[in-house]
Amino acid sequence: MRFDERKYKIQEEAKLLVPPPRSEAVTAIARVFAALADRRAACLAALPETPPVVELDFDPALFEEGTPLLSSFDPACFLEDFTAAAGCLFPGMAELFPAVAGEISALADAISGNPAVADACLAALWTEGEEAGAVWEKVGALSGVSAAVAAFAAGEALKVCLTRMAPLLAPQVQKESWFRGYCPICGSYPDAGCLLPKEPEESEYLISKSGQLHMHCARCGHVWRYVRLKCPACETTDHEKFASLIANDRDDERVYTCSECGIFFPCVDLTGGRQDIRLENVALDLMHLEFVAAERGFRPLVVQAWNTFA
Known part of the structure; x- marks a missing residue:
């Protein structure tokens, strides 16, 4: 276990490990599903010109209580x-x-x-x-x-x-009243998180010196702010239970794990200006760390065709 006070000014523990090499099989799987993401993006142009009209019976009180749009x-x-x-x-x-x-x-x-x-x-x-x-x-x-x-x-x-x-x-998302671990639009859980450079704001509850945590919805792709060091599934804030797996040579790539409810999800740190990441592919890029999390008994927060390891 490690607590690097030079980098993190809030309590965060990270378990150091050296992940297995990114095997040819893992690379092949990632390549296929990255190509699938490309084909989904290309199919946006094939949709009817006029988007469907979604009539929302929006209730601000229900939204604040956790009801997605x-x-x-x-x-x-x-x-x-x-x-x-x-x-x-x-x-x-x-x-x-x-x-x-x-x-x-x-x-x-x-x-x-x-x-x-x-x-x-x-x-x-x-x-x-x-x-x-x-x-x-x-x-x-x-x-x-x-x-x-x-x-x-x-x-x-x-x-x-x-x-x-x-x-x-x-x-229509009221950002100031949504700090849930699931998407405010469709209600799905995130397939990945990312740390972005902090913006000036009053609440220190959401930020740290190492940036703001944003979640990427696995289903609709919406990105929303979330609380640092809080499990999106069970919402524990116990830093001894909600920790992260980090490769020795890449501390900007990690997989958060929760020993309270048993889930894991990947996260990439973009506060250093890294721009070679597509949010919809973060989980694919960190698949080698997800294997380590799975081997330690954790299950993915979002079950997808490629992350249900035997």
Whole structure:
């Protein structure tokens, strides 16, 4: 354990380690999913010219209590965008993931040929917990595609839709009343955090000499401020339980771990001016550290196709 008072002026403990070399397998996985992120971005241009109208029944009191903006919206409003995103994205996904190419292509055909499949996908994507499994089974019955592949492919298509909507909804986020560990727009947890240079403000609760913590939503890509040294899942502030794994040679890259609830999530320090990072790829860039966290018994804050280690 280490507490580097020269760099951190608040309490923060970091466990030093030397991670295993970035293997060819890890590099290959990261390359494929980085290419998928590129294809999602390219598919934004394929969406209908006019974004869907999202009617929000915004209640400032509920928002302050932790209710995201899209908590009560009808996912069917994304039907046109979702269908267009799937038509653009799925052929590229079939190329990137040849082992399930047939199922991805079958899902693309089902969505374009049967609106009920797209409706079922959207309903499943907005259903939480164990109930989602039954809805994905319905998608599978309609499309002839396994529930796991349908969930993966449809989830990537929805990211395209939400990535367009997030900047349009961001001005409605009341930043001064949202310091939660999940996204104020769609309610998803972050896939990564980043430390940015501090801005002048009154509250020392949010900042330290080493910068402000921002979270990147795994689903819609929205970035919001969060409290330093606080677990986004269980909200513990015990620095002995919420710590970080750091490589000896890269102290600007870390994976935060929480021994209270068992999660981990990656974070990159950009206070030094580093500009070679895309926020949507931070977790991919730090996959070698995530392996170390997983080997120590921690689980990812956001489960994705590539971070559920066997």
